[in-house]
Amino acid sequence: MAHGGKLRPMKGIRQLAEHLDISIGTVSRALNGKPDVNEETRKRVLAAAEQLGYVANQSGRSLRQGTTNVIGLMIQSSRETVENSDNFFLTVTGGLQSVFSRHNLDLIMLPCPHDEDPYEYLKRMVARRIADAMIISETQRVDKRFDLLAKAKIPFAALGRSLSGAQHAWADLDFAGVANAAVDRLVAHGHRRIAISAPASDINLGFIFVEGYRRALERHGIPYDPALVLRAKSSEQGGYQVGDELLELQDRPTAVILIYELMAIGFYRRVMEAGIIPGRDIAVVSFREAPRAKFLQPALTCFRTSVHDLGVELAEILLSSMPAYSQEYPRKTRQTVWPLELIPGESDAFHLTTER
Amino acid sequence: MAHGGKLRPMKGIRQLAEHLDISIGTVSRALNGKPDVNEETRKRVLAAAEQLGYVANQSGRSLRQGTTNVIGLMIQSSRETVENSDNFFLTVTGGLQSVFSRHNLDLIMLPCPHDEDPYEYLKRMVARRIADAMIISETQRVDKRFDLLAKAKIPFAALGRSLSGAQHAWADLDFAGVANAAVDRLVAHGHRRIAISAPASDINLGFIFVEGYRRALERHGIPYDPALVLRAKSSEQGGYQVGDELLELQDRPTAVILIYELMAIGFYRRVMEAGIIPGRDIAVVSFREAPRAKFLQPALTCFRTSVHDLGVELAEILLSSMPAYSQEYPRKTRQTVWPLELIPGESDAFHLTTER
DNA sequence: ACGCGCTCCGTAAACGTTTACGATACTATG
DNA sequence: CATAGTATCGTAAACGTTTACGGAGCGCGT
Missing domain, CATH: 3.40.50.2300 (Response regulator)
Structure with a gap:
């Protein structure tokens, strides 16, 4: 206040320091909550910083302490x-x-x-x-x-x-568990010929999903048929394509596990064009992230999480x-x-x- | 090479300089394509930087030249x-x-x-x-x-x-134009009672969309009825809600303009529950971003762009x-x-x- | 031989912080 | 009163870069 203009854009901690008639080091300590600074001067510093809109230059800080926050x-x-x-x-x-x-x-x-x-x-x-x-x-x-x-x-x-x-360190959605539970549920409903859609297996998700599916089948004594693994993009387009391929299969599957809800939109469309109705002629299970799938008709059975x-x-x-x-x-x-x-x-x- | 170890992590331009027996300033100039550096030493510098995996520390650079790239x-x-x-x-x-x-x-x-x-x-x-x-x-x-x-x-x-x-400076999707063209098209098809969905008008998009709609109506001599402006979220849920509200309206509109394709999914669902079929009993037009809507049945008429x-x-x-x-x-x-x-x-x- | 211009390079300051270290004043203790 | 301890602060170095400046070497024309 003593030195004049107060609202021009702050240029650095130096300005702030001489505005307060305090050394630059003390100002820094005050701002960063370090010890060795009087509690009252700390208040003054914080107030001035707030008022002048001072914010530490990140480049300077990073350079000094090698951290970016x-x-x-x-x-x-x-x-x-x-x-x-x-x-x-x-x-x-x-x-x-x-x-x-x-x-x-x-x-x-x-x-x-x-x-x-x-x-x-x-x-x-x-x-x-x-x-x-x-x-x-x-x-x-x-x-x-x-x-x-x-x-x-x-x-x-x-x-x-x-x-x-x-x-x-990692966290991952339990897609193996999804495939597993989906198979369990479908088998309980009497299905034994179950198709699955997944991305290419170099995408780890694609690998894990199919692997969970394979093991679940094994557990139920159902032979694993590679022809039932339909690689496709996780989009409506991909779902449509899965529908396409599924209809071509001989000994057509009675159920399909989709990896992503968006696929269901395309899949529904495709099979319905062929007069096949999900929930009546074919069972569909999927993963979903957003509250979207419930707007499909019939409502999609799916796995969800936060x-x-x-x-x-x-x-x-x-x-x-x-x-x-x-x-x-x-x-x-x-x-x-x-x-x-x-x-x-x-x-x-x-x-x-x-x-x- | 003269000085020994070559693959330990670079610490800075200084290391690179003394590795080459060149001054630090020249190295910097060489790397940044500045003049005043022999073309052959520049090559040496670039090669060494590549080999040792040197990349300029961004904090240092930013601090000096006040730019971050x-x-x-x-x-x-x-x-x-x-x-x-x-x-x-x-x-x-x-x-x-x-x-x-x-x-x-x-x-x-x-x-x-x-x-x-x-x-x-x-x-x-x-x-x-x-x-x-x-x-x-x-x-x-x-x-x-x-x-x-x-x-x-x-x-x-x-x-x-x-x-x-x-x-x-700005760029914006022409939503006024969309509303305008949508009204034109619907009016040409004989509609005169046209509803529109939009986000709240403090979102500028919501304002502009409805404004384009209002002016188009005006141009066709159709009175603007605020009751036909249905504020909703741009999601399936919002679309479902628009369907809800539309069904409640007296003198029900024969057409609706949705602002986002996702809404169509919810909207379709809602009106179909009431036995009303899009494309036969009510006209629907929307904006779309992804190639999604074509998977709806009947296919959605929409505005698209790259x-x-x-x-x-x-x-x-x-x-x-x-x-x-x-x-x-x-x-x-x-x-x-x-x-x-x-x-x-x-x-x-x-x-x-x-x-x- | 001299000076001039050009090319290339080294030196050092500066950017805005943080922080180790030392200095000062004051308090408590003997 | 002397001394040690404590609380608070100032000083200056350091982080890794860029760049203004000056200097060395060289060729060339007079």
């Missing part, structure tokens, strides 16, 4: 294999942030361009030290990014499992592997298989009669 | 009003990046937590100087963020119009207002109303007979 979430902006992005990432993000914000950590999303190799992109981001820790998503069955991050000694967690990351809470879990897993926060988030294990819940609908609400 | 895209991670995010943002992001990557600019997404005020969040990000320029989205009818960014003198562009940003190209346009608009790039992207105007194209379906493919 930023967590990076890498996503692939539009891969062919993953058209199901939808609100999924935004919902996970919400969960992540609800945890991070408690520690003044900001989350940024790093969208890898489709024309750039994800590995190279991540490498660039890591080298730039744009974030203190990383979260990677859409993990592949073998995924070099795990080694990259481990070698770079940067804390990280994955949204999705991988062979390459078995011993690292993707937001999955984000919370993943955030805690990540923090537990960051030295600065690990005490606050002690964990025995840093791998989570996130359960899903069955929401019964009408799309599989019939029992197969023996004569068929 | 990063563009920030602010999104609201999960507002009530916008449940239609879908792949929209990810697709726009793809378009943005295809332009930015040509200039070594990296795009990061800044998701505002739902429990934080978007204005405050943006203020924080700006103060942190986390990016050289900003793109904001989901603009409100009055949106303080425009003033904030203008006052901070940081280059920016908006995905969406706003009263507050009339003279700033959201990717919209991203490209927006990127160019932004660059044109950044001093460092404005010469490369000269523009007469920095405001774009992005056109959409009509994709005829069956959901409005009938003419209203006079007797009704």
Whole structure:
């Protein structure tokens, strides 16, 4: 106040210091809650900072203490294999942030361009030290990014499992469990010829889903028939295509497990064109994220969970592997298989009669 | 090579310099394509940097030259009003990046937590100087963020119009045009009582959409009836609710304009429950982003565009207002109303007979 | 031989913070 | 009163880069 103008944009901590007639070091200590500063001067500093709208320059801070207070979430902006992005990432993000914000950590999303190799992109981001820790998503069955991050000694967690990351930190939806429970349910309804849709098996999700399905069949003494595994994109288009392929199969399956709700829209359309009605002529079960599928007719039987809470879990897993926060988030294990819940609908609400 | 170990993690430009027995200044100039450096030593430097995996520390660089080479895209991670995010943002992001990557600019997404005020969040990000320029989205009818960014003198562009940003840079889907064309088409088919769904009018999109609708009606001499404006969320749920409300209306409309394709799923479901069939008993027109709606039965008549190209346009608009790039992207105007194209379906493919 | 211009390179300051260290004043203790 | 201890603060170095500036070497024309 003594020195004049008060609302011009702050230039740095130096200005703030001489505005207060205090040394720059004390100001810094005051702002950062460090000891060795009189409680009354701290108040003055905080008040002045608030009034002048001072916010520490992040570059300066990062340079000095080698930390950014930023967590990076890498996503692939539009891969062919993953058209199901939808609100999924935004919902996970919400969960992540609800945890991070408690520690003044900001989350940024790093969208890898489709024309750039994800590995190279991540490498660039890591080298730039744009974030203190990383979260990677859409993990592949073998995924070099795990080694990259481990070698770079940067804390990280994955949204999705991988062979390459078995011993690292991750959280993943329990798609093996979904396939398992779906098969159980369908078998209980009398089905024995059950098809399944999945992404290509180099996407780890695709592998795990089919693997759960295979084991469940085995448990029920039903032979595994590779012809019943229909690889397709997780979109309406993909669902339509699954319908197409299914209709071509000889000894047509009486039930199908879709991996994503969007597929159901296309699948419904396709089989209905052939006069086949879901829930009467064929049983359909799927995973769903948003409250969408219930608007299908007949209502889709599906597995659901709180993707937001999955984000919370993943955030805690990540923090537990960051030295600065690990005490606050002690964990025995840093791998989570996130359960899903069955929401019964009408799309599989019939029992197969023996004569068929 | 002279000095020994070659694959340990680079610590800085200094290491690289003494590895080459060159001064640190020359190395920097070589890497950044500055003049005053022998073409052959430049090659040596680049080779060594590549081999040792050296990447400039971003904090140091930012601190020195006050620039980050990063563009920030602010999104609201999960507002009530916008449940239609879908792949929209990810697709726009793809378009943005295809332009930015040509200039070594990296795009990061800044998701505002739902429990934080978007204005405050943006203020924080700006103060942190986390990016050289900003793109904001989901603009409100009055949106303080425009003033904030203008006052901070940081280059920016908006995905969406706003009263507050009339003279700033933006690109927006032509929803007024959609409403206009939709009314034209429906009137040509004999409809005169046309309902419309839209988000709340403080979301600028909601205002513009209804305004286009109102003017089109006016042009056709049809009185504007506020009761036919059905405010709802842009989701399946919202569509279901629109169906609900529409069925309650006295002198029931013969046509409805939905603002988002997802709504059609819920809307179809609701009216079909009442025995009313889209494309026969009621005409439906909508906007669509993804190739989804065609899987509805009957196929939805809708307006479509390349959201990717919209991203490209927006990127160019932004660059044109950044001093460092404005010469490369000269523009007469920095405001774009992005056109959409009509994709005829069956959901409005009938003419209203006079007797009704 | 001298000076001039050009090419190339090294030196050092600066960006805004944080923090180790030392200095000062004051209090308590002997 | 001397001394040690404590609370509070100032000083300056350091983080990794970029860049203005000056200097060395060289060729060339007078």
